[in-house]
Amino acid sequence: MSSERMIRLFDTTLRDGEQTPGVSLTPQEKLEIAKALDKLGVDAIEGGFPITSKGEQQAIRLIARAGLRAEVCGLARAEKLDIDTAINCGITGIHVFLASSDIHLEHKLHMTREQMLKQAADSVRYAKGFGVKVEFSAEDATRTDIEFFKQVVKAVSDAGADRFDIPDTVGIATPQRITEYVRAARSVSDAMISMHCHNDYGLAVANSLAGVLAGADQAHVTINGIGERSGNTSLEEFALGCFNLYGWRTNADYSLLYGTSRLVARLTGIVIQPNKAIVGDNAFGHESGIHTHGVLSNPSTYEPFDPAMVGRARWLQAGKHSGRHGIAAQLRGMGLKPKEESLRLIVDRVKEIGDKGSSVTDSDLYQIAVQIMGGGSAEKNELVELEGLEVVTGIKRLPTATVRLLVRGHLHEATEVGAGAVDAAVNAIQKIFSNIETVRLKEYHLEALTGDSGAVADVTVKVEDDAGNYASGRGMKRDIVVASVEAIVAGTNALLAKKQDLERTKDLEPEKPAGPIEGI
Ligand code: MN
Secondary structure: OOOOOEOEEEEOOOOOHHHOOOOOOOHHHHHHHHHHHHHHOOOEEEEEOHHHOHHHHHHHHHHHOOOOOOEEEEEEEOOHHHHHHHHOOOOOEEEEEEEOOHHHHHHHHOOOHHHHHHHHHHHHHHHHOOOOEEEEEEEOHHHOOHHHHHHHHHHHHHOOOOEEEEEEOOOOOOHHHHHHHHHHHHHHOOOEEEEEEEOOOOOHHHHHHHHHHOOOOEEEEEHHHOOOOOOEOEHHHHHHHHHHHHOOEOOOOHHHHHHHHHHHHHHHOOOOOOOOOOOOOOOOEEOOHHHHHHHHHOHHHOOOOOHHHHOOOOEEOEOOOOOHHHHHHHHHHOOOOOOHHHHHHHHHHHHHHHHOOOOEOHHHHHHHHHHHHHHOOOOOOOOEEEEEEEEEOOOOOOOEEEEEEEEOOEEEEEEEEOOOHHHHHHHHHHHHHHOOOOOEEEEEEEEEOOOOOOOOEEEEEEEEOOOOOEEEEEEEEOOHHHHHHHHHHHHHHHHHHHHHHHHHHHHOOOOOOOOOOOOO
């Protein structure tokens, strides 16, 4: 196959994509997506199925009048009323369909093969009379007897169809089956051949590529692969496959793929799975230490292509699989250059959070690093250690906390209630200290580091004793109660250490000089 081959992208995000359960776009939203698709560079935009509703007609009219470069197409059954309604929307292309498989002919259409052939050819001739591009789809083509399929292709081609589409309506085809059908169509027609694949076995993209490999000129695609049931051929996967894997060109500006994908996800409300190729969150993410190290020395070690090509950037995930290299690089990007020892502590901390099943976002990592690089109090000999914490909370019950602290080697336990879980834990700590030292919580400050509910809670406290000594402590954990208790324990340790230093200084009160200081 020559690398000069141009493959057409027939986008059906607004038609088959809109048939995704739960998706319903307003005419304005459809127009917004159509404009984005046009900018992206698709060759045809199937705006909808006009006969189905007034809103659908309005949407297609809006798109047809928007002055787009792409062909604006409407879907129609092989019937005059459908075709008239579509044509009245001002479209430049029409997609006429009629099923050709025996299953559909017998159980849905109640029609003989001969009747089907005649109606298909008649409707193509009728549509062609309006001077628009006509694409004919033999619905359920891949379950159609292949000899009859050839008769259909020949009949509609002779009637003037510009393109013949091969729909794998129920998504049961294999690449081998697709190859057979494309070759069969090509053997009886010179019209453009198109693929319409569904992803019921996850083969939509592979089948579409197989179709092109066998000689098809175009594929029906949708942004993010949305569509009925398991969806359609994903535009981004198919287009990149054509260009990067086979060297076939398309008119798409690949750098706009990610933006278009986000727009469609936002307007349809269909979220993209994180592991989705090309546009998923993880598509260019690297978490494992080995991969991260490799990508940093040369991206091609673990990257299929430069993410910038599709409008994205790679990211190195700081998680339990990340190594020192990835984290150090991420920190360098944030302007932080931790010393070896700090870096070790940061990596340990990140892994600790990762082990609990969470990942660490950029801003989490930044805060952790700043805390470790700035604080440097990790190796102190702690006087107070948190041994255990249990919290019970809920509606119509008093929040209760049990705290176990090891204070100078002795275990203390207290259970207290409070206005909330944090308050109950604080009260339990106060209770323990009421018998040992006077330590009071003076200030409490909480900040969530990222927007979601799994974010790291950053708690800063100030504690003081009766003598007016005070110290601050900080705790950072995904659990807000644990973060609070850790902050208080850290503050108490700092306060006790301060007091101990004061005592020591008192003990070491300088002795009176033994004799006169020899002067200079
Ligand atoms: Mn379909």
